Amino acid sequence: xxxxxxxxxxxxxxxxxxxxxxxxxxxxxxxxxxxxxxxxxxxxxxxxxxxxxxxxxxxxxxxxxxxxxxxxxxxxxxxxxxxxxxxxxxxxxxxxxxxxxxxxxxxxxxxxxxxxxxxxxxxxxxxxxxxxxxxxxxxxxxxxxxxxxxxxxxxxxxxxxxxxxxxxxxxxxxxxxxxxxxxxxxxxxxxxxxxxxxxxxxxxxxxxxxxxxxxxxxxxxxxxxxxxxxxxxxxxxxxxxxxxxxxxxxxxxxxxxxxxxxxxxxxxxxxxxxxxxxxxxxxxxxxxxxxxxxxxxxxxxxxxxxxxxxxxxxxxxxxxxx
Ligand SMILES: [Fe+2]
Numbered sequence: 113x114x115x116x117x118x119x120x121x122x123x124x125x126x127x128x129x130x131x132x133x134x135x136x137x138x139x140x141x142x143x144x145x146x147x148x149x150x151x152x153x154x155x156x157x158x159x160x161x162x163x164x165x166x167x168x169x170x171x172x173x174x175x176x177x178x179x180x181x182x183x184x185x186x187x188x189x190x191x192x193x194x195x196x197x198x199x200x201x202x203x204x205x206x207x208x209x210x211x212x213x214x215x216x217x218x219x220x221x222x223x224x225x226x227x228x229x230x231x232x233x234x235x236x237x238x239x240x241x242x243x244x245x246x247x248x249x250x251x252x253x254x255x256x257x258x259x260x261x262x263x264x265x266x267x268x269x270x271x272x273x274x275x276x277x278x279x280x281x282x283x284x285x286x287x288x289x290x291x292x293x294x295x296x297x298x299x300x301x302x303x304x305x306x307x308x309x310x311x312x313x314x315x316x317x318x319x320x321x322x323x324x325x326x327x328x329x330x331x332x333x334x335x336x337x338x339x340x341x342x343x344x345x346x347x348x349x350x351x352x353x354x355x356x357x358x359x360x361x362x363x364x365x366x367x368x369x370x371x372x373x374x375x376x377x378x379x380x381x382x383x384x385x386x387x388x389x390x391x392x393x394x395x396x397x398x399x400x401x402x403x404x405x406x407x408x409x410x411x412x413x414x415x416x417x418x419x420x421x422x423x424x425x426x427x428x429x430x431x432x433x434x
Pocket of ligand 1: 221222223227263
């Protein structure tokens with residue numbers, strides 16, 4: 113091995129200097145392959161739309177072959193095709209459709225990523241257990257499983273249950289504080305079955321809150337769930353939209369995932385048009401210019417990484433430009 117300083121001094125020109133620098137793990141700032149600063153967010157993630165009828169059919173079909181031993185993994189991740197990504201929906205969040213068959217128990221585990229579930233189809237007998245607390249999963253309900261909480265799900269009903277999972281796993285991948293642990297024995301004991309819980313946002317309560325909130329735009333009401341005390345990385349909002357109502361053009365440094373639970377409408381983003389209906393998911397990554405319109409009375413659930421951007425001083429939008 114030559115002495116790096118001798119090699120550097122021997123270089124007859126920059127072209128001879130670069131390989132010496134690279135061998136010693138330096139990049140010449142004036143000669144790097146890609147830029148490190150740019151005028152505004154330039155994400156590779158794009159606006160996308162996923163169809164519940166496709167995912168539902170695929171999960172029902174896969175259910176013939178993916179058995180109860182893999183029940184907790186019988187899900188379909190909605191990925192954004194950026195490079196070799198097969199997981200992330202947007203830069204910080206992932207959404208997945210999940211199905212659990214009657215009689216199935218998904219084993220308990222815990223992890224640092226935060227998770228929540230939006231129930232699409234469920235009969236009586238579908239439950240989540242979080243840290244020993246047993247909570248019913250009814251259609252339109254949102255249930256939180258904050259990071260490090262033991263959680264499992266089971267279906268004691270008669271029909272297949274479908275829900276949407278949203279997690280901040282991609283954010284954890286980027287920051288790298290990943291911890292994961294299986295529950296010994298697989299099933300956590302049930303210690304209580306409360307009628308209300310801070311991890312459980314019932315559809316009936318959401319509807320009441322939406323009725324009382326002032327519209328943010330004509331025909332658009334938005335209710336923020338009080339989830340920040342449990343999950344700090346995600347903001348959870350329900351939107352009620354009347355027929356023909358529009359959010360207006362929006363754009364921010366938060367990445368957003370929307371799930372429709374009722375109605376149908378249109379999602380226009382950066383010149384692309386997506387027609388959504390109940391059960392569908394669509395995503396507006398960071399700095400996407402988008403507008404949502406409802407074709408009929410609609411309900412949309414929105415999850416964003418806005419609290420992360422705000423906490424770090426990186427939240428900007430049309431009213432609050434840097
Ligand atoms: Fe989990």
